[in-house]
């Protein structure tokens with residue numbers, strides 16, 4: 001299978017590989033697996049006081065397309081709000097990387113991972129938000 005230049009670029013020079021402390025208050029963690037192939041992707045976001053994603057990191061145990069999808073995604077979500085980040089579609093990733101049909105699920109994994117990271121952040125902040133409302 002021929003990988004596109006963009007996939008190879010992200011695969012050979014992945015951006016933002018690593019992780020944050022998942023117990024850090026400013027961090028949201030998404031961990032998802034692809035049933036089709038068993039690959040696993042962990043994506044984390046670091047959110048500032050204004051609700052903007054200021055940093056993102058990933059660790060992907062998977063194919064080149066999955067690594068490229070998560071690498072690209074960490075670049076895309078920086079500077080976005082949680083709302084904007086959770087609206088990123090796998091089709092945008094697949095298009096940017098020119099993924100062939102058999103590799104579409106790799107980009108789905110990335111979409112699932114960012115959605116999971118945003119939900120995790122929101123869940124962990126649900127209580128804090130309630131407390132703020134009460135004290136306001």
Ligand code: FES
Pocket residue numbers: 036037038039062063064
């Ligand atoms: Fe996931 Fe290829 S099937 S690594």
Ligand code: FES
Pocket residue numbers: 034036037038039062063064065066103105106109
């Ligand atoms: Fe399964 Fe890419 S994530 S082949």
